[in-house]
Amino acid sequence: MSNETTCFCKHCNKTVTFHVEPVSHLKQFGLTVVTLGLWLPMWIGMAMRPTKLCNECNEPLWSDG
Ligand SMILES: [Zn+2]
Numbered sequence: 001m002s003n004e005t006t007c008f009c010k011h012c013n014k015t016v017t018f019h020v021e022p023v024s025h026l027k028q029f030g031l032t033v034v035t036l037g038l039w040l041p042m043w044i045g046m047a048m049r050p051t052k053l054c055n056e057c058n059e060p061l062w063s064d065g
Contacts, residue, residue, distance in 0.1 A: 007061045009054040018061055021051040 009016045028043040052061040 007052060007054075009057065009059065009061055011057045011059045012054060017055045018052045019055060021053050021060075023047055023050060 005017055006015050007018050023046050031039040054061055
């Protein structure tokens with residue numbers, strides 16, 4: 001298992017180290033209630049793929065190529 005701790009940041013335009021934003025389930029629950037359940041797929045998506053944040057600019061990193 002490789003323990004990848006770097007990722008390419010489009011904002012910094014270089015490879016950076018990152019940290020993972022813990023999902024706030026209370027906040028996601030609130031959003032799900034407010035949107036009458038429309039937010040639920042987003043919540044599941046976030047729980048499955050935690051957001052990586054660049055350590056330099058704090059912007060989310062999306063490894064979508
Ligand atoms: Zn960055």
